[in-house]
Every structure is written in C-alpha cells, then in structure tokens.
Amino acid sequence: MAYVYMPLLLSLIGFLLVFLCLSPYIKAAYSVMSIISENTAQTSVDETEVPDFKLENTSGETESIPYSPDMYPQLGELYAQIHCDRLGIHENVYFGDSSTELNKGVGQYAGSGIFGFGRTIILGGHHATSFAPLEYVEVGDVFTVNTSYATYTYEVYDMVVANEDDGWAFGFDSDEEIITMYTCYPFTPLASYSQRLYVYARKTSGPYLEH
C-alpha cells in the first residue's frame, strides 16, 4: 500500500507547493478570463450584514451637512463600503485594522478621520484578497465610498512604494481630505513584506461634515 499512498501524498504536497508559488499568476489569468467572458466581478460584500448605506449619490451634490457623533463608528463596526468598478474592488470597510477586520475586508486605521471629516483616511487591505486589484491601479481611477450618512468619491492622483514605517507616506500632512490605501508589496508570495504600496486619492464629491 505504501506504493499507492506515498506517491499520492507526495503528489499532493507537490501540487500545493506549485499552487502556492503560482497563485498570483493563476489569479491574474482568472481576472483576464473574467474580462474576456464579460463576467461581473465577484463582490466580497456580504449582503446579509450590509447596513442602510446610501447607495444612491443623493447627498453628493450637498456641500456640507452637520456632523453628528452618531456618525462616528464603534471599533470593529462595518460602517462603509468601497467600490472601484474598473479594478473590480467591492469591499466592506471596517473601523479598525486588527487582523479581525483585515480578514473580513478593508480595515480603517482608527486614528484617522472618518469619511467627510476633512482629514486623511487610512485604509488597509490584504494584497491577496481585498486590495489585490491595487496592483493594477492607475492615476485617475475613481473609488466610491458609501456610508450611512453620505456617499463620497475619491480620484487617485499618486502612488508610491515605501516602507511600512515611513511616516511621510501615510499622508497625514495633506491639506485636503484624501484616502491613503495601502497593501503589502510586492504582490508575490513567499517574500519579505516590509514595504507597502500606498495609493492616494483625493475627495472629488461628497458633503463635508461641519464640526
């Protein structure tokens, strides 16, 4: 029986190793096939847990709305959704960026401002799941963020690769409201991930929260 089980076991281990090494290329090929076959992108948004987000940009024309403490989310709360049609990103945004939030979707650094507050918002996502499409991001790409109080759009204007502890890359010194999206770099497996791809997008529509 060793002549049966051993080859099977060794083959399984070999397949796993090959899959692990080639997974980025397999994913890329799958994405290309999806575009060719005009399949819609699979969304990571769990519809069963989606709160009452304003999916229509009715408040986009309003310049400002009064801020309310109710808008400030609890740690771990699902409080927004982020979309980029060109890249096929459709993710839940959680307030907080522990491994729990990052495993479920995009996590926001709780020390950054909430959408519409006029401050920098820092969003992190795994490079193999939520933010995998960031590998193909381009200047001009538009991200839409739906919250329970308004809808916002942000346009990408820059991107940079920097170390994980390069404070200058976080964008806190911006004079305008921006989102800084980051994910581990490079996008290949079995690498050392001391660097991040930082993508910057400035707010182009959505009401300012007066406070």
Next chain:
Amino acid sequence: MKIKKISALVLSLVMVFAMSVTAFGATEDDIKSKLEAAGLPDAYMTQVEQFLANNDLGEDDINAIIEQIDLAVETKGDAKDIASLTAEQKQAIIGNIKAAADVIGATVEIDVEEGKLVVNAGGKTYVVEATSEVVKPTGVSTTATVAVVAVMAVGIFACAVVSKKKVA
C-alpha cells in the same frame, strides 16, 4: 446731563469688562491651538478634532485640560519627539494625559512598548498609535509561510523514511 454721561460711561465700562471676561473664556479651539503650538503631529490632531466634535466640553473642563497640556509641554521641554523623551518625562506626561481624561470621565489605556494610546469617552473609542504601528501586516505572513513549508518538508522526509523501511 452729567449723570447721563456718567451712567453711559459706567455702562460702557461694565460692558467692556463683561466682554473681556467672555473673550478670556477658553474654548475647544484653545485646546487645539495649545496642542498645535506644542508640536503635536498632524497624525494625532485628527483624533483630537474627532474627540472634540463628539463631546461638548464646559469651560471648567476646557481650562482643566489646558492646565494639563501646559504641564505636559513644560515636561517635554526641548524634546522633538516621543523617542527623545526620558522615561521620567514619559511617565510625567502619561500622568498629565490621565489627569486630563479624569476631568471628563474618560478612561485611558497606554501601551508605551507598542506606542499605542486608547481613550474611551462617551461610549466611543479614540486610538493613536506610533508611526511604526500605523500600517499593519497585509500580506501572507512570512512566519506562516515558513511554518507551512517546514511542515511540508517534515512530511516529505517522513514519507521518504517510511518508504525506505517498507522497501527494506
């Protein structure tokens, strides 16, 4: 006529005095100004703004908080950043932060090693982390990868040993 002029003068003086008292009353903007003047980085000012937007502070609370800020600034001295502070300075400033939090009934958790400050006030949580902790791991963990490969290597080795014994 003289009495009217004196009354008008007295009334004007009273109004000026009253306006001066109002002008000297501290506001939440004073807290922000004090912290900016003390060199608090932009990264932390976001949470200050967020906290002030979520809470209505009375003048007494504002004055008490400003007093703690002044003490902390005095302790900071010429230090340019947190890393430049001595252990005694850090402890003293932590004391000022906690005293300021006590004013408004907030709780403060400080992890100096991780560089993380968590304030809970009014049912909401405010987080500030050191620059080295802001960005989180968002890739396949190198440790996990090494562990998986190591397990596979052990498995392959075990299979080889068993096969050799069977053949023998």
